Amino acid sequence: MSSLLLGRRVFIGTSAIAAASLSFPRLGFSQAATQTRLEWQQFKTTPQYASFLNALRKMKANTNAASSSSWAYWTNAHVNYCPHGTPYFLAWHRGYLHFLEQQMRLVSQDNTLSMPYWNYYKFPKMPVEFTDPTPGNPLYMPRTGTNVYNALTMSPFASGVWNFQHGTMNAFEPKIESAPHNPVHNLIGGAMATMTSPRDPIFFLHHANIDRLWHAWALPDGKGIPGTSNPYSASTSSPYWAGNFTYAPGLTMPRYRTYYPGWLNFGYSDNTKPTALPPLARANPDSPIKLVQAQAASLLTRPGTGDFPATAARAVSANQRSLGGVSGVVLAETSVSARLPLAASSLQMLQDTITVAARPPPQIPSGNFQSVVVVLDKLLLLGAGAKGGYFYNVYINLPFITDAERARRYFLGTVGAFEVAGAAHHGLAKLEYQATDVLSQLSAFELQDVTVSLVRISGENHPRGAVLKLGDVRIEVSTVPPWDASPRGRPGPCYC
Numbered sequence: 001m002s003s004l005l006l007g008r009r010v011f012i013g014t015s016a017i018a019a020a021s022l023s024f025p026r027l028g029f030s031q032a033a034t035q036t037r038l039e040w041q042q043f044k045t046t047p048q049y050a051s052f053l054n055a056l057r058k059m060k061a062n063t064n065a066a067s068s069s070s071w072a073y074w075t076n077a078h079v080n081y082c083p084h085g086t087p088y089f090l091a092w093h094r095g096y097l098h099f100l101e102q103q104m105r106l107v108s109q110d111n112t113l114s115m116p117y118w119n120y121y122k123f124p125k126m127p128v129e130f131t132d133p134t135p136g137n138p139l140y141m142p143r144t145g146t147n148v149y150n151a152l153t154m155s156p157f158a159s160g161v162w163n164f165q166h167g168t169m170n171a172f173e174p175k176i177e178s179a180p181h182n183p184v185h186n187l188i189g190g191a192m193a194t195m196t197s198p199r200d201p202i203f204f205l206h207h208a209n210i211d212r213l214w215h216a217w218a219l220p221d222g223k224g225i226p227g228t229s230n231p232y233s234a235s236t237s238s239p240y241w242a243g244n245f246t247y248a249p250g251l252t253m254p255r256y257r258t259y260y261p262g263w264l265n266f267g268y269s270d271n272t273k274p275t276a277l278p279p280l281a282r283a284n285p286d287s288p289i290k291l292v293q294a295q296a297a298s299l300l301t302r303p304g305t306g307d308f309p310a311t312a313a314r315a316v317s318a319n320q321r322s323l324g325g326v327s328g329v330v331l332a333e334t335s336v337s338a339r340l341p342l343a344a345s346s347l348q349m350l351q352d353t354i355t356v357a358a359r360p361p362p363q364i365p366s367g368n369f370q371s372v373v374v375v376l377d378k379l380l381l382l383g384a385g386a387k388g389g390y391f392y393n394v395y396i397n398l399p400f401i402t403d404a405e406r407a408r409r410y411f412l413g414t415v416g417a418f419e420v421a422g423a424a425h426h427g428l429a430k431l432e433y434q435a436t437d438v439l440s441q442l443s444a445f446e447l448q449d450v451t452v453s454l455v456r457i458s459g460e461n462h463p464r465g466a467v468l469k470l471g472d473v474r475i476e477v478s479t480v481p482p483w484d485a486s487p488r489g490r491p492g493p494c495y496c
């Protein structure tokens with residue numbers, strides 16, 4: 001450990017908060033006592049509500065994107081700096097929300113204002129204040145959907161999820177990012193299905209809730225977060241917390257400060273993890289979602305297999321080999337499966353790779369294939385597909401009939417307008433899904449062939465017809481370890 005880190009740890013132990021406020025050169029408020037972020041239903045009954053609207057109006061009216069008093073400044077911070085392909089999804093956003101919270105206090109001249117959160121595990125329908133199209137309502141945005149019931153899952157809170165960050169197995173961060181985080185973006189749609197999602201104020205209530213769920217999961221001892229023994233009171237001496245996050249030119253935060261909410265002087269009114277999905281009756285009672293979800297809760301059948309042209313096995317790079325796949329998968333309302341036509345030699349290579357992956361890393365010769373990735377490549381949003389309002393759960397070798405709980409064993413992640421927009425920086429997008437752990441739980445019998453299933457989940461105003469083209473669906477083996485934190489080895493796509 002460097003002396004710098006050691007010095008920092010000592011520093012935290014003494015007067016971290018008082019001195020840490022020095023790192024806000026552009027934002028004037030000194031750090032006060034810890035303030036509590038409230039759930040929207042409570043928040044809107046407090047004087048903070050008026051301050052929130054006031055700040056939002058003023059900041060949206062400010063057209064100078066170079067000014068931190070403009071809303072565009074914060075949207076650009078997200079577009080330009082939010083982490084892609086790095087393990088700091090949760091930590092970066094914690095700092096981001098904190099800085100905006102400070103700015104909204106400044107603009108509203110209300111030092112008691114805290115960022116509200118939307119607990120959709122209790123209230124899956126978006127608060128009505130956000131859906132009122134009355135001119136001048138700063139909370140309103142055109143959106144495709146407002147009910148996120150179908151984005152919800154209990155899987156990040158399962159007992160087997162003990163690690164924290166991207167790049168480790170059974171980890172909370174990639175799981176909660178994959179769902180409910182990504183599908184909430186997708187089902188709301190509109191700006192929320194794009195990289196400029198912070199244009200929609202609901203973005204911040206969504207991310208405050210994700211941040212709250214992280215804190216709730218980490219309590220009482222910060223389990224799994226690097227550098228912690230009895231965390232939340234311990235040091236952050238791990239190299240994981242070295243360095244800074246950048247949000248805008250001149251606006252940075254030392255990573256370690258995002259480790260614990262109290263170090264940024266905030267807390268939440270509810271620090272508990274969800275224990276169950278909300279009752280269906282609380283979801284939009286007028287919505288067909290209810291029927292879809294009721295069905296999903298009981299049984300899930302493997303979608304019918306489409307007839308797609310095969311693509312041959314080939315070397316993709318020195319470290320990756322495609323074992324084969326299909327091309328031209330067009331997705332619409334109907335769920336579909338794609339059987340990847342793998343030659344016997346490719347299936348053998350797949351089996352061998354999974355066998356190797358099960359060994360402790362020191363026993364794996366470098367250069368050996370040791371991870372398996374499902375690649376959705378040459379992705380293109382079609383027609384109304386870019387507006388969101390839908391997504392697809394991606395499974396590998398889903399049984400012909402199973403229940404929703406067991407289906408998780410075959411779940412790789414989600415794909416929708418939000419993921420594609422995030423990956424499509426230059427032309428066609430590519431998404432990679434780490435499949436090593438899922439496949440290693442399957443029997444040799446189940447590995448006799450490979451089928452990728454895309455199960456459509458629709459919001460209440462979902463687009464009809466073709467929404468997304470998957471130009472190339474393939475399975476690859478790679479020499480990169482499955483839990484490597486690099487983009488290649490990351491367990492699932494990462495978008496903000």
Ligand SMILES: [Cu+2]
Nearest residue numbers: 181185207496
């Ligand atoms: Cu997000």
